[in-house]
Every structure is written in C-alpha cells, then in structure tokens.
Amino acid sequence: MTSETARRNFAEHVLPHLDDAYSLARWLCGDATDAEDVVQDACLRALKALEGGVPVERPRAWLLAIVRNAAYSWLGKNRPRAIVLAGGAEEAEAHADALETGGSPSPEAALIETADRAMVAAAIDDLPLTFRETLVMREINGLSYRDISEATGAPIGTVMSRLARARALLAQKLGTAP
Amino acid sequence: MTRPGFEDRSLLLHAALDGELDAAGVIEMERLLAADPQLAAEYARLKALREAIRAKAPRERAPDSLRLRMMELAETKQAPRREAKTARWRDPPSWRSFAAAMAATVVATLGLQHLIASSNAPDAALQAIVSAHMRSQISGQPVDVVSTDRHTVKPWLAGKLPVAAEVVDLAEAGFPLAGGRIDIVAGAGVPTLVYKRRDHLISVTELRAEGDEAAIPRHLAVEGYPVVRWSDGERAYVAVSDLSPTELDAFVAAFRRAAAKERGGGGGSGAGK
Numbered sequence: 001m002t003s004e005t006a007r008r009n010f011a012e013h014v015l016p017h018l019d020d021a022y023s024l025a026r027w028l029c030g031d032a033t034d035a036e037d038v039v040q041d042a043c044l045r046a047l048k049a050l051e052g053g054v055p056v057e058r059p060r061a062w063l064l065a066i067v068r069n070a071a072y073s074w075l076g077k078n079r080p081r082a083i084v085l086a087g088g089a090e091e092a093e094a095h096a097d098a099l100e101t102g103g104s105p106s107p108e109a110a111l112i113e114t115a116d117r118a119m120v121a122a123a124i125d126d127l128p129l130t131f132r133e134t135l136v137m138r139e140i141n142g143l144s145y146r147d148i149s150e151a152t153g154a155p156i157g158t159v160m161s162r163l164a165r166a167r168a169l170l171a172q173k174l175g176t177a178p
Numbered sequence: 179m180t181r182p183g184f185e186d187r188s189l190l191l192h193a194a195l196d197g198e199l200d201a202a203g204v205i206e207m208e209r210l211l212a213a214d215p216q217l218a219a220e221y222a223r224l225k226a227l228r229e230a231i232r233a234k235a236p237r238e239r240a241p242d243s244l245r246l247r248m249m250e251l252a253e254t255k256q257a258p259r260r261e262a263k264t265a266r267w268r269d270p271p272s273w274r275s276f277a278a279a280m281a282a283t284v285v286a287t288l289g290l291q292h293l294i295a296s297s298n299a300p301d302a303a304l305q306a307i308v309s310a311h312m313r314s315q316i317s318g319q320p321v322d323v324v325s326t327d328r329h330t331v332k333p334w335l336a337g338k339l340p341v342a343a344e345v346v347d348l349a350e351a352g353f354p355l356a357g358g359r360i361d362i363v364a365g366a367g368v369p370t371l372v373y374k375r376r377d378h379l380i381s382v383t384e385l386r387a388e389g390d391e392a393a394i395p396r397h398l399a400v401e402g403y404p405v406v407r408w409s410d411g412e413r414a415y416v417a418v419s420d421l422s423p424t425e426l427d428a429f430v431a432a433f434r435r436a437a438a439k440e441r442g443g444g445g446g447s448g449a450g451k
Contacts (some may be wrong), residue, residue, distance in 0.1 A: 008252075018415070021240070022240035032241075121235055144198065160189050167192065168223060
C-alpha cells in the first residue's frame with residue numbers, strides 16, 4: 001500500500017510533467033502506444049522511488065531520467081538494434097571531427113526554415129539515440145544543460161558536444177536540398 | 179575548418195543559443211560574431227533550426243487516458259477531499275440547495291423581467307447549476323433520460339428545449355455518458371449532460387455565452403464543489419462535480435476537444451506524429 005506522503009509527492013512532482021515525460025518517451029521509442037506504456041512504467045517506478053523516501057530536488061530532470069531508463073529497458077526488450085546504434089554514436093563522438101560538417105555544402109538557414117513537419121520529425125527520428133535524447137530534452141522539453149546532464153548521467157561537456165553534433169546532423173539534413 | 183579553438187568556439191555558439199552563457203560570455207560571443215561572418219552565419223543556421231524544431235516538432239500532450247490513469251495513482255482511498263468540502267459549507271447544504279431551487283422556481287413561475295435580469299448575474303446562474311447538481315445527487319435521480327448513447331440523449335433534449343445541445347462521446351477519455359436532464363437557470367430550461375467517472379458524476383450545463391465571456395476556463399468553488407466555466411463562441415458551459423479539480427480539468431479539456439472536433443467536422447491540425 002502506498003503511503004499518503006508518497007502519493008502527495010507523486011501528485012506534486014510527477015503529474016505536472018506528464019506532457020514532458022510523454023514527449024520524451026514518444027521520441028525515444030517512436031510510437032504513441034509504446035510511449036504510453038513507457039510513461040506508465042516510469043510513473044510506477046517514480047511512485048516506488050518516492051515511497052522509498054528519495055529526495056527530489058529537480059523534479060523534471062528526475063522524472064525524465066526515470067522515463068529515459070524505462071524507455072531504454074523497453075528498447076532493450078523490443079528494439080535491441082537501437083541500443084547497438086547508440087553505442088556506435090558514442091564512438092563517433094570520440095572523434096575530434098565530430099563538429100565538422102566535412103566537405104558537404106553548408107546548410108542554408110532559409111532551407112531549414114521551409115522544412116515541413118514530416119521532414120523535421122524524420123530528421124529527428126534518424127538521429128542516433130544519444131544525440132536524439134539530448135536534442136529532445138533541450139529543444140522539446142526545454143531542459144538546461146545541467147538538467148540534461150542529470151537526466152542522462154553524462155557530464156555537461158558531453159551534453160554540449162552531443163547537442164552540437166545533433167544540431168549539425170539536423171541542419172545538414174534539413175538545410176541541404178535533396 | 180580545423181582552426182585551433184574551432185570546437186570551443188562552436189560549443190560557445192551553442193551555449194549562447196541555449197542561454198547558458200554568463201554575462202562575460204555573452205559579451206565575448208557578441209564580439210566574436212561581429213568579427214567573424216562565418217560564425218555569424220552558423221549562428222543564424224542554428225537559430226533557424228531551433229525555430230523549425232519548435233514550430234514543427236512541439237512538445238506533445240500526454241493522452242487523457244494516460245493522464246487519468248496516472249491521476250488515479252496519486253489518489254487516496256480515504257478521500258480527504260470530501261472532508262475539506264464539508265468544512266467549507268457555511269450552512270447545511272440541503273437548506274441552501276432548497277433555497278436556490280426555490281428561487282429558480284419562483285423566477286420560472288413568475289417570469290418577471292426584472293427578476294430574470296437580476297438573476298442574470300453569473301453567481302445566481304452558477305448557484306442554480308450547482309444546486310441542481312447537488313439535488314440530482316441527493317435525489318438519486320441524476321438524469322431525466324438515461325442513456326450512454328449520445329444519439330439518444332441529443333434528440334431527447336432537442337425535443338424539450340429550443341436549443342440544440344452539444345452532446346459529445348467521452349467514453350474513450352474515461353468519462354462515459356450517463357444521460358441528460360433539464361435544469362432551470364434564470365427562468366429558462368437549459369440542457370445538462372451527466373457524465374460518469376468511476377462512482378462520481380459530472381454535470382455539464384450549456385448556457386448562452388455572455389458578451390464578455392472568456393474562452394479560458396474559469397475555476398470557481400461553489401458550495402465547496404469545484405466548478406469550471408468556459409465558453410466556445412456563442413455557448414458557455416459550466417461543469418460541476420465532486421471529482422478532484424485536476425480530474426475535472428481533464429474532463430473539461432476532453433470535452434472541449436471533442437466539441438471542437440464535432441463542430442469542425444473532424445478537421446483540425448491533429449495530423450501530427
């Protein structure tokens with residue numbers, strides 16, 4: 001039986017951030033129904049953690065960290081390939097040229113602006129998992145670097161380079177005519 | 179492209195875009211942007227990208243069904259809300275509802291113009307609606323027509339009232355229709371729909387919107403009941419329930435979405451991912 005305090009904390013720390021939780025889950029697993037399952041799972045984990053008396057200082061980052069973990073377990077079970085690809089992204093990150101756009105033409109700001117919904121969604125979906133989660137947390141959830149660092153467990157420097165890399169990939173995809 | 183410090187400067191650019199620079203950093207960034215057109219172009223690209231993402235991949239709303247399931251997790255079984263409500267009653271409820279009902283009946287019977295005008299104040303209308311909701315619960319007869327099918331409720335109401343009431347199906351959002359009834363507000367019959375949520379009832383009364391009526395839902399507490407009033411153009415709605423205010427909000431959101439869809443013929447921009 002869940003205690004009164006845990007329920008109250010749940011209402012206070014978790015319920016206000018359901019849209020954020022859902023949006024993140026949606027981008028991590030790529031499907032609305034699966035995202036619902038992941039958020040539900042995450043909420044149950046959150047309630048359990050609150051029951052254990054865990055202190056919550058930054059509720060949104062805390063909840064999104066749980067959503068991320070729940071999404072990773074879900075991906076591990078249902079889309080093991082996505083996790084493998086995430087490993088590949090880590091390697092790419094290690095290279096110093098991660099921020100270069102290489103020899104390809106410079107993406108155009110004007111072209112980026114004309115991209116439609118489907119193009120933007122497809123470009124985000126195509127990002128390797130670690131880049132995608134960092135970008136979604138920053139641009140869609142609006143988390144600060146510090147919150148992203150807390151939610152993903154990566155140091156702030158890594159968060160920054162992932163974000164830069166994710167944006168370079170997106171700009172490349174959206175800003176160069178097909 | 180591999181000038182020394184390029185990576186640092188690029189990260190600085192992102193930090194500037196994300197509002198993560200301190201004042202000294204902002205000044206340094208402005209200096210760099212002014213001096214380096216290539217960097218400035220990169221900054222413009224990043225800004226365009228941000229705009230594109232914000233506009234075309236916005237944060238999504240969690241589905242109502244999920245929200246409600248999660249709200250249930252936070253709900254207590256001992257229902258302390260009920261006690262809080264009783265404490266706020268200043269007079270015995272039965273007397274107040276009886277008086278309000280009497281007032282409404284007097285107005286209805288006499289039909290006097292000045293009486294109707296004076297009871298046009300939102301408070302009197304709300305009071306009457308909340309009283310009707312309370313009476314419906316006390317009497318055990320919350321509805322005049324019992325049906326979970328809106329295609330039964332709508333014509334029933336249409337046959338008795340001069341206005342066609344908006345009846346939407348919210349079963350999927352977790353609020354099955356229980357039926358409809360006619361309440362008396364300011365001397366006129368108005369359609370009231372009754373929806374169910376577990377063993378709670380929600381009454382939604384449809385009124386003609388007042389001129390200055392805001393579309394944004396207003397939250398009030400009448401007789402300790404959470405009440406939400408909002409308008410959608412010509413019509414105004416008042417929802418009353420003994421549900422928690424958060425759940426009532428979820429109901430209002432679901433109702434408005436369904437009603438807007440109904441009116442728009444199922445159109446709208448809901449084609450997003």
